[in-house]
Amino acid sequence: MGYTDEDLEELWRKAELADIIDSYEYINLIRNASLADRFSTSTLSPEALDRLKNPRRGPPPLADADLELSMKMFFTNITEDAYAQIAQAIRQREPNVKVYTHHQVKKHIENLSGVEPIWSDMCINSCVGYTGKNFDLEKCPRCFEPRYDPVQSRIAKKKVPQQRFVTLLLGLQLQSFFATLEHAELMQYRVLKTEQNLHRVDVEGRPIEVFEDVFNGKQYLDAVRRGDIKPGDPVLMFSIDGAQLYASKQSDVWIYIWVIFDVPPSHRYKKAYVLPGAVIPGPRKPKHLESFLFPGFHHLSAIQRDGLGLWDPRLDTTYISHPYLHIGTADGPGMAFLCGLSGHHGRMACRLLCGTPGRHPDGSGHYYPMLQQPTFPPGLIVPNSMHEDLDVRTLPKAGDGDYNTIIERITECRTNAQYESVRRDTGITRPCIFLGLPRDHLLPVPHCFGSDCMHLWTFNVGDELIPLWHGEFSVKAPDSRNGWTWGALMDKDEWAKHGQLVANATPFLPGSFDRPPRNPAEKIHSGYKAWEYYLYLYGICTSILFGVLEDRFYKNFVELVGAVRILGQFRITLQQLDEAQEKIYNFVEGFEREYVDRLPERIHFVRPWIHVLTHHVEETKNKGPPICSSQWTMERMIGSLGQELRSHQSPYANLAQRAVLRSQMNALSKMYTFLGVEDPVNKLPMGSLDLGNGYVLLPKREKSPKNVSTAAGIAIHLAMEERGIESVRRPRILKWARLRLPNGQVARSVFKEATMNVARGIRMARNIKITLENETRFAEVQYYFQADEDQTFALVSLYSQHDEHLYRESLGTSIACEYHGERELRVIPVEDIKSVVALVLHKFPHKETPSFYLIEKPGLEIAVLTGVGHDELAEIDDDAT
Structure with missing residues (x-):
C-alpha cells in the first residue's frame, strides 16, 4: 500500500488501546508456555525438542576427518562463491580429500551444534510479527499489508513472506556450555562466588563491602535465599538495542542477546560466550515488540516451567535446570518499549519506576525531571508542574512504585481518555512481557530492569x-x-x-x-x-x-x-x-x-x-x-556482526544469517578443540619470554648486549649495587622492547617506538603507572632488560609529581606532570608496573610551559569485560622480525 512513516504513525497511535489487549494475550500465551504446545512443536524439530529434555552426553562424533577441514573453511567468513572456488581447488590438488559443499557443511553444522534457527514472518512495515496470537493472520492487523508477497508467491507457487526475522532459542545454545569438562567447570564460577558471599554475610555476619559482580548485589542474594536461584540454574541477562547499519541511509535493525552470568567475567562478555537471541529487520523499528520477542520469551518460559536438561560432565550425570532471568536492559527508548513505559517525556518517566514526577513548560506536553519549582509568571498555573521543590537526597528509590496496582488500573481503561490519564499519572502504557515468565524464575518487575x-x-x-x-x-x-x-x-x-x-x-x-x-x-x-x-x-x-x-x-x-x-x-x-x-x-x-x-x-x-x-x-x-x-556487550555484538556483513543488497537477511552462524560457531567451539576460540591474552609470539605472574617480555630484542648511555649506565649500576647484583659502571645491556602486563596491556618502550613508522599512525604506549616506594608515580619506559634469569627490570624516566593546583581545582580528576628525560632515570622491577597510561602534551592556562596530562584507561575493566581486543596481536605483526 506504500504507507509513509506519517501514515503508519497515525495508524499505530489509534491502536494504543488494542496494544494493551494484545500485550495481555501475548503475556498469557507466555504464561502458559510449554515445550509440548503448538508454538514449540510447530517451530522446532522433534529431535531438538527431545534434546531440550535429554541433552547430549558430550560432543557428537564427526562424520569423517574431512568434515573438520570443511568446517574450518566454512567459518573463515568467506562468501559462498569463494568457498566453492577453494573447494574446487582442493579437489583438483588433492582428489582423495572429500570437501563438502557449502550446503552440506551448513547442514552438518546445524546438526552438530544443535542450534536450529526459528524463522518467523513479519509485517513488511515492522508493525507486528506473525507469532503467538498473530500466528495464522494473512495480513497485518495494523497497516493491512499482506503477509505474503503476491508476485513472488505466484512465481514460486507457494506462500512467500514479504519479510522474516530470526530467533535463536536460548535452551539449545545453553546446552553447549556443558559439552565439555572445561566449559562445565567455567559454569561453576557463579556458584562458588555465591557461596563465598553468603558465607560472609549470613555466617560471618559481615556486610558486602566490595561490589565486583552481580553476585554481590542484594537482589541476587535475596533471590538465592528465597530458593528462586539454585546451584544448577543458569542466571541470565537479556539485552536489546536498535542498530544503524549504515550512516547514510535508513537501516534500523533490532537485535537482542543473552549474557550468562555463570561464566567468569574474563569470558562472559566475549563474543564466543554471548548468545544471539534475535535479529529483527528494519528499516522501521518494531511497533508491537511483544510479537517479535514472543518466540524467544515463549521458549524461555517453557524451559523455566518444564525444565531444561543439562549434562554435567564433572559427574557424568544429567539434571533438570530452570534458567533465571535476573536483568533486562536496553537504551532509554528501548526500555520504554520493553517494559511498557510512556517514554522519556512522560510525567512519570523513570524507567526504574521510582514515582518521581516531572514538570512541563506551559503549552507543552513533554515532561522533564526538574527538581526545583520553576518561577512561572505571576498568576500562571501550569498543571502537574507546580509541586514543591524535591530534594535529590530524599527521592524515592527505584521500584518504589506499586507496579501491579498500576497495571490493574491500565486494564480497567475503556476509553482513550481514561487511558491517557492513567498513562500520564503512572508512566506505564501497557504491561511488560516479563510478566508472562514464572515469578520464581525472574527478578520481579521493575527491579529486573538495568540502568543502562x-x-x-x-x-x-x-x-x-x-x-x-x-x-x-x-x-x-x-x-x-x-x-x-x-x-x-x-x-x-x-x-x-x-x-x-x-x-x-x-x-x-x-x-x-x-x-x-x-x-x-x-x-x-x-x-x-x-x-x-x-x-x-x-x-x-x-x-x-x-x-x-x-x-x-x-x-x-x-x-x-x-x-x-x-x-x-x-x-x-x-x-x-x-x-x-x-x-x-x-x-x-x-x-x-x-x-x-x-x-x-x-x-x-x-x-x-x-x-x-x-x-x-x-x-x-x-x-x-x-x-x-550494561549495554557495552550489546554495542560490541552489533559492531562485530556488522563487520561480518557480506551482502549490502540484502543486509537484513545477511545479518540474520551471520547471527545464526555466530550462535552455531559458539556452540561448536565449546565442543571441538579444532574450532576453539583462542584467547589473545594467552597467545604469545615467537621469541617472547614468560616471566610468571602475568608478565611477559615480548620481542623485539637486541641480538647482543650493547653499551648504554652514561646516564643510563649510572642508573643501572646504582640499582644493581643496591640489590646486591654485580655490575660495572657502564654495563652492556641486552634490551627488550615490550612487556605484556597481567591486565593484558602491552607496555612498549622508547627503544621500540623510536624505530616505528610514525606515518602508520603509531600510538604511544611507553608511558606507565608504577608503584615506587609505596607511592603511585608515572614514568616513560626506555627499555627492559634482565640482570639474571630471575630478575627483570625496566629503565624508566620518571615524570614529576603532579601539579597540586590543577589536582585540587579539578577535584582530583586532572593530573598533570612534567617530563624530566634523562635527569630522572630509575631502574624498577617490572612487577612494579601496573598499567599503560596516556600522558598527553598540553599547555595549561596557569603554567608557562607545556606539561603532560594523565589519562588512565577509563574503567580499564570495561574493555576486558566487553571483549575489546588488546593491542598485542597487532604488534605481533609489527615485530615479525
Whole structure:
C-alpha cells in the first residue's frame, strides 16, 4: 500500500488501546508456555525438542576427518562463491580429500551444534510479527499489508513472506556450555562466588563491602535465599538495542542477546560466550515488540516451567535446570518499549519506576525531571508542574512504585481518555512481557530492569553538555544564547581549537585504549561512538576544559566525571560508592542551580538521564557494578556482526544469517578443540619470554648486549649495587622492547617506538603507572632488560609529581606532570608496573610551559569485560622480525 512513516504513525497511535489487549494475550500465551504446545512443536524439530529434555552426553562424533577441514573453511567468513572456488581447488590438488559443499557443511553444522534457527514472518512495515496470537493472520492487523508477497508467491507457487526475522532459542545454545569438562567447570564460577558471599554475610555476619559482580548485589542474594536461584540454574541477562547499519541511509535493525552470568567475567562478555537471541529487520523499528520477542520469551518460559536438561560432565550425570532471568536492559527508548513505559517525556518517566514526577513548560506536553519549582509568571498555573521543590537526597528509590496496582488500573481503561490519564499519572502504557515468565524464575518487575550506564554516560551526557557549551542546545524564548555564561565553546575559533586539542591527543593514546575520539568539531555528528564519548568526556575534557569553562561550570562537570570514574570500575568499595553518591548529588543540584536557575524556558535542560543518574549508586548495591549489566556487550555484538556483513543488497537477511552462524560457531567451539576460540591474552609470539605472574617480555630484542648511555649506565649500576647484583659502571645491556602486563596491556618502550613508522599512525604506549616506594608515580619506559634469569627490570624516566593546583581545582580528576628525560632515570622491577597510561602534551592556562596530562584507561575493566581486543596481536605483526 506504500504507507509513509506519517501514515503508519497515525495508524499505530489509534491502536494504543488494542496494544494493551494484545500485550495481555501475548503475556498469557507466555504464561502458559510449554515445550509440548503448538508454538514449540510447530517451530522446532522433534529431535531438538527431545534434546531440550535429554541433552547430549558430550560432543557428537564427526562424520569423517574431512568434515573438520570443511568446517574450518566454512567459518573463515568467506562468501559462498569463494568457498566453492577453494573447494574446487582442493579437489583438483588433492582428489582423495572429500570437501563438502557449502550446503552440506551448513547442514552438518546445524546438526552438530544443535542450534536450529526459528524463522518467523513479519509485517513488511515492522508493525507486528506473525507469532503467538498473530500466528495464522494473512495480513497485518495494523497497516493491512499482506503477509505474503503476491508476485513472488505466484512465481514460486507457494506462500512467500514479504519479510522474516530470526530467533535463536536460548535452551539449545545453553546446552553447549556443558559439552565439555572445561566449559562445565567455567559454569561453576557463579556458584562458588555465591557461596563465598553468603558465607560472609549470613555466617560471618559481615556486610558486602566490595561490589565486583552481580553476585554481590542484594537482589541476587535475596533471590538465592528465597530458593528462586539454585546451584544448577543458569542466571541470565537479556539485552536489546536498535542498530544503524549504515550512516547514510535508513537501516534500523533490532537485535537482542543473552549474557550468562555463570561464566567468569574474563569470558562472559566475549563474543564466543554471548548468545544471539534475535535479529529483527528494519528499516522501521518494531511497533508491537511483544510479537517479535514472543518466540524467544515463549521458549524461555517453557524451559523455566518444564525444565531444561543439562549434562554435567564433572559427574557424568544429567539434571533438570530452570534458567533465571535476573536483568533486562536496553537504551532509554528501548526500555520504554520493553517494559511498557510512556517514554522519556512522560510525567512519570523513570524507567526504574521510582514515582518521581516531572514538570512541563506551559503549552507543552513533554515532561522533564526538574527538581526545583520553576518561577512561572505571576498568576500562571501550569498543571502537574507546580509541586514543591524535591530534594535529590530524599527521592524515592527505584521500584518504589506499586507496579501491579498500576497495571490493574491500565486494564480497567475503556476509553482513550481514561487511558491517557492513567498513562500520564503512572508512566506505564501497557504491561511488560516479563510478566508472562514464572515469578520464581525472574527478578520481579521493575527491579529486573538495568540502568543502562553505557548510553547514559556517553550519548546522553555528550548530547547535552557539549551542545550547551558549544551553544547548539535548543533555546526557548525569552531565553537567549547570549546570556549563556557557560558557552565557552560558542565562538567558532574556540570550538575549532577545542576539537583540535581532542584530535591532538590521539598519538598519545595507547592502542589498548581502543578507538580514539575524533575531532568533535568535525565528527561529533558523524556517528560518534560510545567509546569515543567515554574517552573524550572522562579522559580528555577534564584537562582541556580547565581554565576554559567558567569555574562553577567546570566544577559541576568534574563532579560528574568523578562519579562516573568510580561507577565505571569493576571493583567498587562501599566507601567509593558513598563518594560517588555525594558527587552525583552535587552534580544534579549544581546543574539545576547553574544552568537552569528555575527558569521555565529552561525546564527542557533537565533531561531524564540526570534523574536516572541518581539511582546508580543504590542500583550498584542491588545489582552489582553497572558495567556488569550494561549495554557495552550489546554495542560490541552489533559492531562485530556488522563487520561480518557480506551482502549490502540484502543486509537484513545477511545479518540474520551471520547471527545464526555466530550462535552455531559458539556452540561448536565449546565442543571441538579444532574450532576453539583462542584467547589473545594467552597467545604469545615467537621469541617472547614468560616471566610468571602475568608478565611477559615480548620481542623485539637486541641480538647482543650493547653499551648504554652514561646516564643510563649510572642508573643501572646504582640499582644493581643496591640489590646486591654485580655490575660495572657502564654495563652492556641486552634490551627488550615490550612487556605484556597481567591486565593484558602491552607496555612498549622508547627503544621500540623510536624505530616505528610514525606515518602508520603509531600510538604511544611507553608511558606507565608504577608503584615506587609505596607511592603511585608515572614514568616513560626506555627499555627492559634482565640482570639474571630471575630478575627483570625496566629503565624508566620518571615524570614529576603532579601539579597540586590543577589536582585540587579539578577535584582530583586532572593530573598533570612534567617530563624530566634523562635527569630522572630509575631502574624498577617490572612487577612494579601496573598499567599503560596516556600522558598527553598540553599547555595549561596557569603554567608557562607545556606539561603532560594523565589519562588512565577509563574503567580499564570495561574493555576486558566487553571483549575489546588488546593491542598485542597487532604488534605481533609489527615485530615479525
